[in-house]
Amino acid sequence: MDNKKTTRILTDLKQSLLDDLERGASGSETVTLEQNKVGRISRMDALQQQAMHKASQNLIRKRLVLIDKALRSIQSGDYGYCESCGNEISASRLQVRPESLMCVSCQEQVENR
């Protein structure tokens, strides 16, 4: 495991997610402003948009928490090992989701719980 490379990947990912959060925050303001000005968006649409926006912001925040955990696990040498069963997490999984803290089967168990 190339710790330096992994740290950089995770740090870059973290930065781009933080950018997304910031952009998202200003994006929601734009929606509200346009709604007041034009009045084309119905209240329901606006509420739905807001809910979707909140959900995606929450997802980003969750990923950021995982990334911080992953960065700490690099320091402690636990990175790449499932925090639940201790098995190695597959390289292909880490490539797609470098912030993964669990192997696929443990993750599925958690999600289906």
Ligand SMILES: [Zn+2]
């Ligand atoms: Zn596992």
